[in-house]
Amino acid sequence: MRTLLATLILGITAIMTYCSLASAAVPAHAQSPQFADGKFRNAIKMREYSFGEMVGLWWNAMINKPAGTMPAQAIPVRALSRADLLAAPDKSLFRLGHSTILFKLGGAFYLTDPVFSERASPVGWAGPKRFHAPPVSIEELPPIQAVILSHDHYDHLDHAAIMQLAAKTSHFLAPLGVGDRLVQWGVEASKVRQFDWWEEATIDGVRFIATPSQHFSGRTLGDRDTTLWASWVILHDELRLFFSGDSGYFKGFKEIGERFGPFDVAMVETGAYDKQWPEVHMQPEETLQAFLDLKGKWLLPVHNGTFDLALHRWQDPLERISALASTSDVKLTTPEMGEPLDLTAPHAGKPWWRELE
Structure with missing residues (x-):
């Protein structure tokens, strides 16, 4: 089961990578004070996660879900x-x-x-x-x-x-x-x-x-x-x-x-x-x-x-x-x-x- 889920994650990643390569780049807005070195940024320097940390975050979010993250009954609408x-x-x-x-x-x-x-x-x-x-x-x-x-x-x-x-x-x-x-x-x-x-x-x-x-x-x-x-x-x-x-x-x-x-x-x-x-x-x-x-x-x-x-x-x-x-x-x-x-x-x-x- 875990192998299947891992394959699914890799498949989604591959699709997202393909979309990234296939789509036109979003134009830069170099005049913005929020824009530097080709990226927008926050007022504070954000933590940069390692590749291993990112994989761990995605794995926990997609695989290691605790119970109760979704309702068992219909939401009132x-x-x-x-x-x-x-x-x-x-x-x-x-x-x-x-x-x-x-x-x-x-x-x-x-x-x-x-x-x-x-x-x-x-x-x-x-x-x-x-x-x-x-x-x-x-x-x-x-x-x-x-x-x-x-x-x-x-x-x-x-x-x-x-x-x-x-x-x-x-x-x-x-x-x-x-x-x-x-x-x-x-x-x-x-x-x-x-x-x-x-x-x-x-x-x-x-x-x-x-x-x-x-x-x-x-x-x-x-x-x-x-x-x-x-x-x-x-x-x-x-x-x-x-x-x-x-x-x-x-x-x-x-x-x-x-x-x-x-x-x-x-x-x-x-x-x-x-x-x-x-x-x-x-x-x-x-x-x-x-x-x-x-x-x-x-x-x-x-x-x-x-x-x-x-x-x-x-x-x-x-x-x-x-x-x-x-x-x-x-x-x-x-x-x-x-x-x-x-x-x-x-x-x-x-x-x-x-x-x-």
Whole structure:
């Protein structure tokens, strides 16, 4: 069995290597302060893992999984139709899974990190599989004013979803290099806008600022850090929102909070963490501190409940952040997938994960 699994891993690696060699290189953005020696970089020097350490991390993540990293029962999902979304009040939010979030602002719809495929993987027959179907299909979505992307990892940038969304989306907002990928895939260049940290754009009265995060990028074995990663500040009327994308804990959260806080709702990564990769994903205690740094009013934990991407029990991110929020007097909202959330008056939701094994 282990030989078969090892062969499978090697097969996926070979496919990823082939894709790396066969695809066009993402153009460099040498003008960016984040770009040096052909790569984007974080404000701090990241640890470089040896080949043996990388193999060990992949082996543990794919082979030596502890029990409970996937739910034994169906995740609760509230199905949505186009009519439901069109009838929803303005300033509504719908969590569609993982880090995919739909907003209604000024009568238009905005979508973060759209992943609708069954697997977060370069191939359809292997890799992390969804715990649940999306609450709404891409076909049922109303026209999208803008898709907002945080980085190019498979659990945040879904090629099939982007290609389906291209015809019904007016704008794609992406960190440097990620937009080049979209154009290479066939998205109209006129629809794509790329941003360095602290750069911004306003679309129909909604202001988007690409802000720093501490992470990395890449979709193959040969393109690590050739595109940038970012978090996003979203401002509309008096409403202030923050979307973290993926990030380890870093001092940038405090700077973002000082520049743009306080945030009415902060959507902060809470999941897929492990002590083996502390620089690029946050433990729940760090998520809480990031939220406090951001001067948030309501915390919406994301990056959980959809894919098995780490070694913790699938409920742990929500359970741990719930306990921390309770003892820290932090307002936490945990809507079910597809459940509407009023951004002007959020509700706490219920601990739906406790009803499942």
